[in-house]
Amino acid sequence: MNKKAIGWLYQELPELVNKGILSSETAEKIKMHYGPIEETQGTRTFLMVFGIIGVLLVGLGIILLIAHNWDQLSRVSRLTISVGLLIAAQLTSGLVLYFKKESRIWRESAGILHLLTIGAAIALVGQTYHLTEDTDTFLLTWMLLSLPLIYLLRSTSVAAMYLVGITFWSASVHIYLEKQLIWVLLLVVLPYHWQIIKVDRYSNPAVILSWVLNVCFYFCFGAAFSSYINDSGLFIYSTLFAVNYLIGVLWFGSARESWVMPFKLIGLAGVLGSTFMFTFYNIWSQLRLGTNIFSSTEIGLASLLSLLVISGNFLMVKQSNRQNLLFSLAPLIVGVGYLLHSFDSSGISATILMNIYMLFLSLGVIRTGVGNNSIGVVNIGMLMLAALISARFLDMNFSFVIRGLVFITLGLAFLVANWLMVRRKAGEQK
Amino acid sequence: MKNNKLLLSIFAAVAIIQLAVPLYMAWHWENILQTGQRFYWQTAPVDPYDAFKGRYIDLQFKENTGQFSDIEPLVYGQTAFALIEENAAGKAYITAITGKPPEEHPYIKVKINYIEGSTAHIQLPFKRYYLPENIAAAAESAYRQNASQSGLAAVRIKDGYGVIEELYIGDKTLTEYLRDYIQ
Numbered sequence: 001m002n003k004k005a006i007g008w009l010y011q012e013l014p015e016l017v018n019k020g021i022l023s024s025e026t027a028e029k030i031k032m033h034y035g036p037i038e039e040t041q042g043t044r045t046f047l048m049v050f051g052i053i054g055v056l057l058v059g060l061g062i063i064l065l066i067a068h069n070w071d072q073l074s075r076v077s078r079l080t081i082s083v084g085l086l087i088a089a090q091l092t093s094g095l096v097l098y099f100k101k102e103s104r105i106w107r108e109s110a111g112i113l114h115l116l117t118i119g120a121a122i123a124l125v126g127q128t129y130h131l132t133e134d135t136d137t138f139l140l141t142w143m144l145l146s147l148p149l150i151y152l153l154r155s156t157s158v159a160a161m162y163l164v165g166i167t168f169w170s171a172s173v174h175i176y177l178e179k180q181l182i183w184v185l186l187l188v189v190l191p192y193h194w195q196i197i198k199v200d201r202y203s204n205p206a207v208i209l210s211w212v213l214n215v216c217f218y219f220c221f222g223a224a225f226s227s228y229i230n231d232s233g234l235f236i237y238s239t240l241f242a243v244n245y246l247i248g249v250l251w252f253g254s255a256r257e258s259w260v261m262p263f264k265l266i267g268l269a270g271v272l273g274s275t276f277m278f279t280f281y282n283i284w285s286q287l288r289l290g291t292n293i294f295s296s297t298e299i300g301l302a303s304l305l306s307l308l309v310i311s312g313n314f315l316m317v318k319q320s321n322r323q324n325l326l327f328s329l330a331p332l333i334v335g336v337g338y339l340l341h342s343f344d345s346s347g348i349s350a351t352i353l354m355n356i357y358m359l360f361l362s363l364g365v366i367r368t369g370v371g372n373n374s375i376g377v378v379n380i381g382m383l384m385l386a387a388l389i390s391a392r393f394l395d396m397n398f399s400f401v402i403r404g405l406v407f408i409t410l411g412l413a414f415l416v417a418n419w420l421m422v423r424r425k426a427g428e429q430k
Numbered sequence: 431m432k433n434n435k436l437l438l439s440i441f442a443a444v445a446i447i448q449l450a451v452p453l454y455m456a457w458h459w460e461n462i463l464q465t466g467q468r469f470y471w472q473t474a475p476v477d478p479y480d481a482f483k484g485r486y487i488d489l490q491f492k493e494n495t496g497q498f499s500d501i502e503p504l505v506y507g508q509t510a511f512a513l514i515e516e517n518a519a520g521k522a523y524i525t526a527i528t529g530k531p532p533e534e535h536p537y538i539k540v541k542i543n544y545i546e547g548s549t550a551h552i553q554l555p556f557k558r559y560y561l562p563e564n565i566a567a568a569a570e571s572a573y574r575q576n577a578s579q580s581g582l583a584a585v586r587i588k589d590g591y592g593v594i595e596e597l598y599i600g601d602k603t604l605t606e607y608l609r610d611y612i613q
Contacts, residue, residue: 069485071562071605079456083449090445097441101434121452127560129459130486130594145451148444152437175507 006034045204048105052157055109059116066124075128082124089117093153111155115146115162139169143185150192156205159192160212167216170223182220189213201252202260210252211262214244218266225297231287232298234278235338239305239331241270246312249324271330275361276387278334278354281397284347289338306331326364333357358388462593466586467536469514469522470598471554473573473581486560487573487597489583494543496524498550504529504542511537511590512552522585527552531590539590556585556592559604568608572599 013030016022022030062085073081093110100106119142125131126138143165150159163186170182193213196206221240229236248264255261277283294302309331316324337350344350362385369377392403474490496512504510504527513525514536527550531537540552561569573581582598597604 067485067563069560069562071565075460079452082452086449086452090448094438094441094445097438098434118448122455125452125455125459128456129463130556130559131455131459132555132558141451145448148440152441152444 009034044105048108051105051109052112055112056116059113059120063116063120063123066120066127069127078124078128082121085117086121089114093149097152107153108155108157111149111153111158112161114149114153115158118142118145134172136169136172139165139172143169147188150189154192154195156196156209159189159209163189163209163212163216167219167223170220173223176228179224182224186213186217186220202255207260207262214262214266225301228295228297229301230295230298231289232294232302234274234283234287235331235334236298236301236305238271238274238278238334239302239309241267241274242328242331243267243305243308243312245271245324246309246316246328249321249328250312250315250319268327271327272361272384275330275333275354275358276384276391278337279351279358279388279391281347281351281395284337284341284350284354285397287341287347289342289345306335323368326361330357355388355392358384362388458591459593462588462591463586463595466588466591466593468595469516469536469585469587470520471522471583471585473577473583485563485566486558487569489557489559489594489597490577491554491583493522493524494554495549495551496527497548498527498529498545500529502529504545504550506542506544508542510540510542510550510552512540512554513537514587521582524552536587537590538587538592554592556583556594559583559594559597565605565608568611569604572604572608572611573597576600 010031013022013027017024017027066081089110093114096103096106096110122138122142143162146158146162146165149155150162166182166185169185170179173179193206193209196203196209200206201210244263245267248261248267252261252263258265309328313325313328316322316328333353337353340349340353341347362381365381365384366378367381369375369379369381389407392398393407395403472492474492474494498504498510508529511528511531513528513532514522515525517523527540527542531539538555540554543551543553545551576599580598580600584595584598585592586595599607602610
């Protein structure tokens with residue numbers, strides 16, 4: 001119920017009682033039913049955001065002050081400062097846990113300050129002794145020491161910063177085996193994510209963490225595998241995005257606003273983006289397929305992801321949700337593209353297939369938009385179509401004559417479809 | 431209430447670990463600085479555009495190769511051990527590179543950059559010198575001008591670890607040199 005409306009109702013009550021429309025007992029009952037007008041959700045979010053930003057700025061400011069490297073400070077005073085700051089942050093978190101355990105604003109703010117101070121303390125020691133510790137060791141130590149705060153303080157902002165931290169870490173390590181540690185580092189956040197999505201998967205903290213988790217995942221995946229994925233890359237990424245999309249549709253797809261469904265949005269954007277890339281002839285013509293060309297990592301990843309796509313699609317069809325199949329089956333089309341390419345290595349047939357698929361995708365989006373009466377979705381479909389058309393119009397790999405003929409044929413097809421629809425509409429109105 | 435106690439005790443344990451890390455780091459390097467053996471390393475010229483990253487000098491050293499003495503070959507990226515001695519002029523030099531730490535000889539843990547015949551090109555673990563923000567620009571140009579002729583880094587070495595104690599230009603410390611240089 002709208003708080004404003006309740007406020008208005010409460011204002012009206014005395015007058016209604018005076019005029020004898022309501023008895024004073026009924027008025028009391030109404031008040032009991034709606035309860036007192038609390039601080040609104042909006043104000044609370046506002047306070048939370050300001051609290052977090054304030055603490056973040058103070059923490060970053062402290063780090064900058066330390067980075068100035070004051071030469072007046074002796075080594076002992078530097079150590080005292082770094083340890084003192086850390087103890088202060090720890091005390092704050094401790095007191096919050098003891099006295100304000102139920103206040104999210106306090107937990108989030110104390111968590112951020114605590115996390116930043118841990119980094120500052122380690123960095124100050126490094127600066128004092130001119131340590132050449134590589135970025136990766138520094139980040140890993142920092143993030144591992146901060147990790148328990150996610151669970152102890154139940155802090156989403158600490159979890160988000162931890163995810164960003166380990167993502168940077170994954171980009172700065174170079175050894176393959178060491179890079180794979182990222183999966184363990186990601187895995188340890190999942191129980192927290194699970195906890196908050198269990199309460200309400202569309203609440204602000206759950207949505208924000210889902211966004212950060214999903215975006216960071218792609219950076220981590222790229223860091224861990226990019227140098228081991230070569231010619232199967234197109235397929236693997238398209239499958240990965242499809243899995244992402246399926247997760248979104250199956251478990252996070254029932255909200256009204258689209259921004260609260262990151263898995264679905266990122267998956268969809270990935271499927272559309274990768275499909276658009278595959279409509280380019282150059283991508284296919286440079287693809288080399290042959291025996292023994294795929295590494296075991298590629299084969300393993302491709303099989304695992306395909307299995308996930310198959311089971312995801314199966315689940316979706318079981319829920320009698322078929323309109324999303326057009327997007328979630330993208331890996332199947334890309335797979336057929338690979339198959340065609342193994343017979344026709346020029347890349348022409350695979351390119352044509354992907355162009356047809358992209359055309360269907362765009363039309364599918366437009367149709368959904370028209371069906372749901374959503375101008376936004378229609379526009380996205382039009383944009384996709386426009387991108388496809390301009391990419392092909394400017395494509396130097398096909399002759400002008402072929403492009404001209406295809407464009408004219410397609411244009412005529414659109415006009416005929418339009419004419420048929422207008423006729424059908426006119427028929428319905430009669 | 432019991433739950434709360436448990437939570438607070440876990441928190442206390444975590445807090446102790448968080449404190450222990452910077453304290454241990456400080457103790458470890460302070461100990462080397464106090465009790466390690468001092469060696470003077472001659473600095474080498476640096477790429478003028480790359481010398482300065484943020485607020486530290488990226489140090490390069492003339493001594494960055496050594497003969498490797500093991501039968502087992504060393505590979506890129508591997509951790510190895512450089513045996514160190516002083517020459518007649520009192521400057522540090524590398525006598526050999528081995529795959530295992532020596533028992534008595536002063537040594538430093540290094541990373542193998544690449545191998546050329548029986549010579550290993552290595553990366554010394556101390557290569558940054560952090561500076562106060564206000565003298566950074568002056569220090570940068572002073573270091574650039576003098577690194578190849580008279581730059582020296584005093585490094586304390588113990589148990590394979592090294593920590594820079596002071597940076598010298600000629601016979602002055604960098605700070606003294608800059609004081610005269612700025613005046």
